[in-house]
Amino acid sequence: MTENLRNYLYALFSKLSLKEREEIIAYLEGMNLNSDTALKDIVDEIKKKRFKEGFFCPHCNSKKIVRFGRYRSYQRYLCNSCKRTFTDLSKTSLHCIRSKEKFFHAARLMLEGYSLTKTAKKVKVSLPTAFSWRHRVLDGLRSLEDDNLSGIVEVDDTYFLYSQKGRRNMGRHPRKRGGKSKKRGVSSEQVCVVVARDRSDNTVSEIATFGRPSTEQIDRVLGKSLAKDSIFLSDKHRSFRGFAIKKKLKYKSLNLSKGIRVIKGIYHIQNVNSYHSRLKAWMKRFKGVATKYLSNYLHWFEFIDSIGRDKIQNAAERDLLLRACSVKAV
Numbered sequence: 001m002t003e004n005l006r007n008y009l010y011a012l013f014s015k016l017s018l019k020e021r022e023e024i025i026a027y028l029e030g031m032n033l034n035s036d037t038a039l040k041d042i043v044d045e046i047k048k049k050r051f052k053e054g055f056f057c058p059h060c061n062s063k064k065i066v067r068f069g070r071y072r073s074y075q076r077y078l079c080n081s082c083k084r085t086f087t088d089l090s091k092t093s094l095h096c097i098r099s100k101e102k103f104f105h106a107a108r109l110m111l112e113g114y115s116l117t118k119t120a121k122k123v124k125v126s127l128p129t130a131f132s133w134r135h136r137v138l139d140g141l142r143s144l145e146d147d148n149l150s151g152i153v154e155v156d157d158t159y160f161l162y163s164q165k166g167r168r169n170m171g172r173h174p175r176k177r178g179g180k181s182k183k184r185g186v187s188s189e190q191v192c193v194v195v196a197r198d199r200s201d202n203t204v205s206e207i208a209t210f211g212r213p214s215t216e217q218i219d220r221v222l223g224k225s226l227a228k229d230s231i232f233l234s235d236k237h238r239s240f241r242g243f244a245i246k247k248k249l250k251y252k253s254l255n256l257s258k259g260i261r262v263i264k265g266i267y268h269i270q271n272v273n274s275y276h277s278r279l280k281a282w283m284k285r286f287k288g289v290a291t292k293y294l295s296n297y298l299h300w301f302e303f304i305d306s307i308g309r310d311k312i313q314n315a316a317e318r319d320l321l322l323r324a325c326s327v328k329a330v
């Protein structure tokens, strides 16, 4: 760009209203993934991943597939077994989304932690659309959870207030957003989230129940994720102990009420506790999340926390989109 042209653009920019400037900035920010090549690239990658073991029908799993013209700009296929058609994007988060560029833009803003209202405004879609896209991405992330924990595994429970946010006729006086429970301690008004984290920072977090969890409820959250030879670490809570016995895991418990926070310098649950703090701090921006969506938000945070701050934004975006858009198991 020549010096003159740059000065001219600067001068022009300074003449714009704040709103106009914001629009231009939003446009420039959106350009990264807005280009056709970036979109094609992502679609190709999704295709490569989902059909890595050869073509199969997403409706019935049959391999008797033939090409069958195009649907919009995508290749369409016909399954000779169930006679249904599908495209490269059927049964992914991207299916039936017309403006994929906008969807990508919304996903990027989501990664940066923008609120729904701001996202809707920036991407120029309605609030319900922004909401439904957010949950498409989150459902995608969730269906791909396959974290396995091994070695030293720290586990602890943390609590969120039950919320019916967004529902009309709540049948009782609504609490202020993100408010506090009237009851002290852990009550049935509180949703228990169990978080387990190994020393390689693999994390499993999921809603276990209301109030204190039982051994079975902990099993439901963690049962399938722990390697047989892992060392299970928790506080003295007896359900954790019960779970470790049931699973025949090596188990160490910390008597926190007696001030025992570390055993032999390595057995502690500080990693999982600091994860809790980061999770709670991050959740604050949503000013109380409806309990029915809490699980989605937990997975969102798992993703955000796992990419770390050092990973470049573009790589993170790409990763988010690929994960979110990968096909769900039939």
Ligand SMILES: [Zn+2]
Pocket: 057, 058, 059, 060, 061, 062, 079, 080, 081, 082, 083, 084
């Ligand atoms: Zn089929």
